[in-house]
Amino acid sequence: MLPWFVARGISANIVSLGGLTLGGLAAVAYAHWQSWPYAVLGLALSIAWLIADGLDGMVARATGTASPLGRVLDGLCDHGVFTLIYVVLACSIGTAACWALTLAAGAAHAVQSNLYESERARFHRRCNGVAAATRPAPSGNPLVRLYDHVAATLERFAGRFDAVLAGQSAPNELASTYGAAAAAPMRLMSLLSANVRVYAIFLACLASDPRWFWWFELGPLSAILVIGLVWHRRVEARLARGATASGREHNTTFHSKDMNTQ
Numbered sequence: 630m631l632p633w634f635v636a637r638g639i640s641a642n643i644v645s646l647g648g649l650t651l652g653g654l655a656a657v658a659y660a661h662w663q664s665w666p667y668a669v670l671g672l673a674l675s676i677a678w679l680i681a682d683g684l685d686g687m688v689a690r691a692t693g694t695a696s697p698l699g700r701v702l703d704g705l706c707d708h709g710v711f712t713l714i715y716v717v718l719a720c721s722i723g724t725a726a727c728w729a730l731t732l733a734a735g736a737a738h739a740v741q742s743n744l745y746e747s748e749r750a751r752f753h754r755r756c757n758g759v760a761a762a763t764r765p766a767p768s769g770n771p772l773v774r775l776y777d778h779v780a781a782t783l784e785r786f787a788g789r790f791d792a793v794l795a796g797q798s799a800p801n802e803l804a805s806t807y808g809a810a811a812a813a814p815m816r817l818m819s820l821l822s823a824n825v826r827v828y829a830i831f832l833a834c835l836a837s838d839p840r841w842f843w844w845f846e847l848g849p850l851s852a853i854l855v856i857g858l859v860w861h862r863r864v865e866a867r868l869a870r871g872a873t874a875s876g877r878e879h880n881t882t883f884h885s886k887d888m889n890t891q
Contacts, residue, residue: 639688642685647681655678656671711823715734734846
């Protein structure tokens, strides 16, 4: 689909807004989740939104039009679609307990999604041997500044391994070792992607109770996040200790040879 959109000059921001429209239509369909054809329609529209969600970034990179506003717009559209679906499903049930469950699940979703995206971006950056994330240019838009500040704060939690990677004379070797070791926790955390939630919502509606999805959000998905983060940090710590110890041994050996030569 990418060549078709690029050839017609359709911008990444338009694709993002189109995805938001598709997601909004999915929410309208899920308002009638009690009828399985509407649930199937909601799933189909949600999948179309997922395609648009992946396509907007591809268009931005292909046309060289990536921008801070586009980055924030993409994130807001993602969260906006799920917010619409959550609200529609909660309205269809309408009890105070259901609304409380919806709000709790929405908060858990926001934390899970942001942390997973941060981990995923960090993983791919390190696998390419890049020790530090590229800081975006300062923006005059207060919303963009807030978004970038939150992203930078999350990046600092894993700073030790990045410092070790930056100090390597051959960073690609450590990056390759890291990629192999960190692949397993990243595969686990991939269950926190929007794809899994889209199918989980559909299955909960087919099971005649959307609340099953919110409990899935609060329980299993939260557990996956905690396990994945701890696992990933342990992988980083082990590799950082090994790289540091190897560096010290190399320096000691070099110093000893130098003394013998003198």
